[in-house]
Amino acid sequence: MKTFNLHTHTCHSDGSQEPRKYIEEALRQDFEVLGFSDHSPLPFQNTFAIKDDGPALQEYCHSILSLKKEFAPESNAPGKLGIFLGLELEYVPGITHPISFYRDKFPFDYIIGSVHLVKNEWNELWFIDGPKKEIYDEGLKTLFGNDIRKAVTAYYRQFQEMVTTARPEIIGHMDKIKMHNRGRFFSEDEPWYISLTNETLDLIKQTGGIVEVNTRGIYKKRSDTQFPGPEILKKIFRMNIPITLSSDAHKPEELSLCFKESGELLKSIGFRSLVARKGNGWEEYPF
Numbered sequence: 699m700k701t702f703n704l705h706t707h708t709c710h711s712d713g714s715q716e717p718r719k720y721i722e723e724a725l726r727q728d729f730e731v732l733g734f735s736d737h738s739p740l741p742f743q744n745t746f747a748i749k750d751d752g753p754a755l756q757e758y759c760h761s762i763l764s765l766k767k768e769f770a771p772e773s774n775a776p777g778k779l780g781i782f783l784g785l786e787l788e789y790v791p792g793i794t795h796p797i798s799f800y801r802d803k804f805p806f807d808y809i810i811g812s813v814h815l816v817k818n819e820w821n822e823l824w825f826i827d828g829p830k831k832e833i834y835d836e837g838l839k840t841l842f843g844n845d846i847r848k849a850v851t852a853y854y855r856q857f858q859e860m861v862t863t864a865r866p867e868i869i870g871h872m873d874k875i876k877m878h879n880r881g882r883f884f885s886e887d888e889p890w891y892i893s894l895t896n897e898t899l900d901l902i903k904q905t906g907g908i909v910e911v912n913t914r915g916i917y918k919k920r921s922d923t924q925f926p927g928p929e930i931l932k933k934i935f936r937m938n939i940p941i942t943l944s945s946d947a948h949k950p951e952e953l954s955l956c957f958k959e960s961g962e963l964l965k966s967i968g969f970r971s972l973v974a975r976k977g978n979g980w981e982e983y984p985f
Contacts, residue, residue: 700983702974703953704733704784704868705810705910705944710758711736712746714949717761721769723950725777731974732953734762735784735810738800741793751795759783759804782807782975786870789860790815790823797864807975810910811866813874816853818842824849826875829920834878846883847890850875854894861901867980868942869902871912871925878920886927895930903937908973908980911964913956914946924960932967940973940982961985 706720707713713720717734724732736758737747748754766781767773787809788794800806816824824837842849853875861869873895876886884891902909911931915921926934934941943960947953964972964985971982 700731700974701727701729701954701957702731702733702780702983703729703944703947704731704735704782704808704942704975705786705870705912705946706732706734706953707736707786707946707948708734708758710754710761711748712948717765720947720950720953721765721777721779721781723953725779727954729779729953731780731782731976733782733784733808733975735786738785738787738794740788747788751799755804759806763805780976784808784810786810786812787860787864787866788815789813789856789864790817791856791859792821793817793823797866808867809864810868810870811860811864811907812870813853813857813860816849816856818852824852826853826878829918831878831880838883846879850884850891851894854898858898858901861898861905861907865905865907867908869907869909871910871914871946872898872902873926873930874915876921876927877915877925880921886929895926896933899930899933899937899939903939908940908942909934911941911943911960912946913944913960914952916960917945917952917955924956924963928963928967931964931969935968941969942973 708717739751740747762783769775769779769781771778783806785806814827818841822841824841825833838849912925915925945952945955971984973980973982
């Protein structure tokens with residue numbers, strides 16, 4: 699199978715290394731495609747996003763585009779690699795830029811739409827990601843009164859709005875909300891939760907998004923399954939929604955972690971191909 703990863707974070711946001719280090723590792727692993735997707739800027743202080751939507755974002759774009767040219771198949775570089783400029787869009791309605799801002803002003807090859815910050819009715823933000831479940835728990839308590847159904851519903855409503863209004867090419871880690879739950883507050887087989895995920899899949903199908911199968915939760919030992927998990931993946935297969943496989947790498951050595959076992963899972967469900975970026979479009983690659 700063709701080896702690729704479209705979800706990669708560098709030192710331009712919260713990754714550990716400069717982009718060239720990831721390229722060197724991708725070539726060592728015989729990758730054919732590598733997409734960079736650093737976090738879009740946020741209008742407040744944080745530790746994970748590109749610093750601003752001016753010079754810092756322009757520097758990120760220039761860095762990746764220069765490497766894209768350097769390692770292009772038609773170049774004289776000793777290693778050839780299809781490199782693509784992406785962005786992981788943080789979607790918070792009324793707070794972050796609309797996706798058109800980035801599509802109109804910057805030459806991105808694709809955008810991954812994600813939700814890491816969930817807005818409550820008072821426009822306060824619940825951070826559901828990161829290594830500390832205590833932050834998740836405190837936000838659930840103070841921003842949603844420990845009402846997990848209300849909080850998770852807010853996540854999926856925001857996620858659904860992203861799918862239908864922003865329409866990113868790739869739908870990032872759809873059920874990330876389960877990560878710090880680990881069965882403590884809700885079960886993924888509860889009818890209300892299944893209803894929310896089914897609604898989300900229907901919207902993805904209608905809008906034509908590509909669902910990312912994200913392995914980061916497994917190799918970071920923060921989730922027992924991929925994002926999204928097997929039951930959702932079975933529905934995605936039945937609905938004939940295209941998928942791509944990514945590691946959400948923050949270090950070069952993470953570029954293909956848990957790809958083998960994830961590929962086996964996908965094949966056992968019935969998937970026979972993945973979608974990756976190629977040239978100016980997208981192409982299916984069989985397992």
